[in-house]
Amino acid sequence: MSNLRVGLVPIVRPLFRGSRLGLEHSSRQALEALGPKLGFELAFVAEPVVDAAQAEAAARAAQNAKLDLLLVQHVTFATGDAFMPLLELPIPVGLWALPEVWESGPLPQNAICGLNLGVSLAQKPTKWFYGVVEDAWFQARLQLTLQALRGARVLREGRVLWLGGHAPGFFAFGALPETGLTVEKADLSELWAALAAVSEAEVEERASAFRELSEYPLEALRESFRLELALEKLARPYDGVALREWPEIPDQTGVMAYAAMARLADMGYTLAPEGDVMGLAGMLALKAISGRPAILLDISHFSSKGVMLWHGGEAPQVWAGGPTRLVPHFNRNLPAVRDMPLRAGPISGLRLLPGRKAVVHGGVLNGDKGYDGDSGHLTRPTWAGEPLTPRQFLASWLNHRIPHHLAVGMGAHEEALLEMCVWLGLEVLPPRSEERRLV
Secondary structure, eight states, rough: OOOEEEEEEEETTTTTTOOOOOOHHHHHHHHHHHHHTEEEEEEEEOOOOSSHHHHHHHEEEEHTTTTTTEEEEESSOOOOOTTHHHTSSSOOOOEEEEEOOOOSOOOOOOOHHHHHHHHHOOOOOEEEEEOOOOOOOHHHHHHHHHHHHHHHHHHHOEEEEEEEETTTTTTGGGGSSSSSOOOEEETTTTHHHHHHHHOOHHHHHHHHHEEEEESGGGGHHHHHHHHHHHHHHTTSSSSEEEEOOOSHHHHHHHSSHHHHEEEEHHTOOOEGGOOOOHHHHHHHHHHHHHOOOOEEEEEEETTTTTTEEEESSOOGGGSSSSSOEEEETTTTTTTTTTEEEEEOOOEEEEEETTTTTTEEEEEEEOOOOOSSSSSEEEEEEEEETTOOOOHHHHHHHHTOOOSEEEEESSOOOOOHHHHHHHHHOEEEEEOOOOOOOOO
């Protein structure tokens, strides 16, 4: 993913002594040096703004720069006329105050007071920042915002393929994201055409490169390799694919799609099973925030070990907490699914819902394998940052009537997900952990 584009507009009122110290120049240089570390480029810097006319000119230039984030920097105090045109831009804005350069005698900048004025006047989500670029607090807040904006960018600007619609009877998977994500629909006939176009030489090349443990001989996997090649061709122009992988694919090809999906996930493709576009959107946001592949899982069992999360066997090997192997599908006994335990460690989750709502959750996978496919147990769950017991988590999921896929990413990223939802204007549902009565 390309670096985020960050802009900087310093506000410097000559009335204040601090305006003559060149603080806007030194902080710009420090911000440019920080960019490669945090994955952004300083793509736009305005001349210091003094008054409303200069603020309006800087706002026009900033909008033309196609920024992911604009930092409006209070080098000194300024009244609202000098920054309101910038706060009103239709792009994410952060208000940043530099610390005072001395602590007694004449007040040098009064910058934090300008920050206070700015946040009190902001009429849309606006994140505040304080400190010099080298401060750990400033960098931690900025890094979190950049993570959140990576997730927001793919949900606003991404392009996905909905191949075949949703799985039969899974009516909730007919909902589509309301964040700006482009969803292009295609019939499974496009997959059949792509399958027919795969050459035997291409299948042979995939077979000769195959190295994973398998209960099947290579010959029995040839149709799986053919399906993998066809799906790869269809997926290449998109950020992700939501695939109706049953019942038509096994009926027509004699193989399940899961091994093909797992191997494509190893290559960096993002495919959501059962035509779940909302789940795919969550996977893409989690991938953008964490930098690692995300997966979709079902809640398939509940016990003293926790909430067992499971799916049919399409997870990439990076999620494996032990050896992987290709085995028959648990229901159809067809080739093939990837069987593996899910890696132990912290996870984060996102479920987008109709009406611009979202569930943000997290917890820890304990490394204990469950059913065949990809599986593990969720322990120490959290919901919108609030710790819950596994039973409270299950109750909240069911009480809110959430569709049955959990998009899960590696690492503890709930803070970034919660901030992403603010930037996108999504309402985050609170836990609803009533365990006895109907809600």
